[in-house]
Amino acid sequence: MTKHAGFPTDEAVTAVAAPAPVGLHFTPFPPPKSAARDCKKLPALHVDLAAPAARFESMKASSPRRAADAELGDWMEMHPSALAAFEAALGAAKGKQIVMFLDYDGTLSPIVEDPDSAVMSEEMRDAVRRVAEHFPTAIVSGRGRDKVFNFVKLNELYYAGSHGMDIQGPAKQSNKHFQANGEEEVVHYQAGSEFLPVIEEVYRTLTAKMECIAGAKVENNKYCLSVHFRCVQEEEWNAVDEEVRSVLKEYPDLTLTNGRMVLEIRPSIKWDKGKALEFLLKSLGYAGRSDVFPIYIGDDRTDEDAFKVLRGMGQGIGILVSKFPKETAASYSLRDPAEVKEFLCKMVKIKGAGDGPVKQMNDLVVHADL
Numbered sequence: 001m002t003k004h005a006g007f008p009t010d011e012a013v014t015a016v017a018a019p020a021p022v023g024l025h026f027t028p029f030p031p032p033k034s035a036a037r038d039c040k041k042l043p044a045l046h047v048d049l050a051a052p053a054a055r056f057e058s059m060k061a062s063s064p065r066r067a068a069d070a071e072l073g074d075w076m077e078m079h080p081s082a083l084a085a086f087e088a089a090l091g092a093a094k095g096k097q098i099v100m101f102l103d104y105d106g107t108l109s110p111i112v113e114d115p116d117s118a119v120m121s122e123e124m125r126d127a128v129r130r131v132a133e134h135f136p137t138a139i140v141s142g143r144g145r146d147k148v149f150n151f152v153k154l155n156e157l158y159y160a161g162s163h164g165m166d167i168q169g170p171a172k173q174s175n176k177h178f179q180a181n182g183e184e185e186v187v188h189y190q191a192g193s194e195f196l197p198v199i200e201e202v203y204r205t206l207t208a209k210m211e212c213i214a215g216a217k218v219e220n221n222k223y224c225l226s227v228h229f230r231c232v233q234e235e236e237w238n239a240v241d242e243e244v245r246s247v248l249k250e251y252p253d254l255t256l257t258n259g260r261m262v263l264e265i266r267p268s269i270k271w272d273k274g275k276a277l278e279f280l281l282k283s284l285g286y287a288g289r290s291d292v293f294p295i296y297i298g299d300d301r302t303d304e305d306a307f308k309v310l311r312g313m314g315q316g317i318g319i320l321v322s323k324f325p326k327e328t329a330a331s332y333s334l335r336d337p338a339e340v341k342e343f344l345c346k347m348v349k350i351k352g353a354g355d356g357p358v359k360q361m362n363d364l365v366v367h368a369d370l
């Protein structure tokens with residue numbers, strides 16, 4: 001991974017060797033520099049002269065900088081640790097149905113260089129499984145639904161893939177959760193299916209173009225695309241940005257946003273992780289009800305849409321996963337996936353505590369369908 005002097009980030013990735021899929025040709029990622037194709041110099045593209053600097057700053061900002069202790073202290077006062085302030089955070093859940101929403105990358109799995117290697121630990125899987133035994137639980141990810149399911153591998157969850165555009169309820173066999181009216185839920189929703197051919201076309205075009213930029217990688221997330229620049233030399237970031245924008249000029253119905261060292265392309269429709277959260281609450285029969293307490297945990301900009309929905313509802317809590325101050329609509333914070341796991345385990349403990357020493361906390365969290 002390229003290191004950028006004077007640009008400390010929280011993006012110290014966990015090194016994981018990508019397993020070669022059986023029977024498939026395996027290209028190492030990130031590629032060694034020499035493996036970049038012998039490409040002609042990229043053509044100069046017509047771009048708004050005022051914009052590139054701002055865009056570059058935006059790409060940099062996708063990797064938050066470290067903060068001075070005082071700055072971090074101020075931020076933590078506004079966004080306390082959901083572990084340290086556990087009782088306060090869950091105090092308002094008393095007598096309410098908790099519903100869990102979990103982002104995947106950077107929340108359940110550590111950030112790694114190769115997106116295909118972002119596996120979650122068995123301990124984390126176990127924590128999520130146990131949480132889902134007590135509370136309806138959804139994974140809300142920018143990844144394609146199938147892809148994120150293949151990482152999480154738990155049938156009993158809801159999955160909202162492609163930034164919430166592709167939603168599926170738990171596999172039939174689990175039958176764990178029921179709507180508030182007692183009926184078994186059947187949840188399935190796909191926003192923007194008409195964009196599938198266009199997304200596929202742009203995927204092919206961008207994949208060909210990115211072959212000229214060492215370390216760049218295009219990921220097909222079905223309803224949206226991710227163009228990764230984590231392993232691209234900083235001097236080449238503008239080239240990535242310009243290539244993507246030049247392609248997108250032909251597709252005015254697609255939108256470009258930034259994630260963590262990634263450019264994300266998706267249909268310009270009014271659907272996001274916040275809408276997915278609302279959709280799932282409605283599907284569970286909790287729309288407009290005051291006895292529901294959603295908890296959303298996420299680390300990225302797209303999770304902000306869900307945090308904002310919770311703020312707007314005035315119910316539940318948003319928890320941002322970050323070691324560094326970030327502008328956020330979340331109320332609480334956790335530093336990294338390890339703390340997320342600890343938080344999930346704590347939730348399971350208070351549920352299973354019965355009359356034990358934490359009975360008091362157990363009383364705070366009453367699950368309507370138990």
Ligand SMILES: O=P(O)(O)OC[C@H]1O[C@H](O[C@H]2O[C@H](CO)[C@@H](O)[C@H](O)[C@H]2O)[C@H](O)[C@@H](O)[C@@H]1O
Nearest residue numbers: 104105111112113115118141142226230260262
């Ligand atoms: O909504 P999420 O589940 O957080 O998905 C957002 C993007 O996550 C993945 O990219 C990020 O994680 C990669 C693996 O750790 C990392 O290499 C990359 O730099 C991060 O941006 C995923 O690959 C993307 O498709 C998602 O959009």
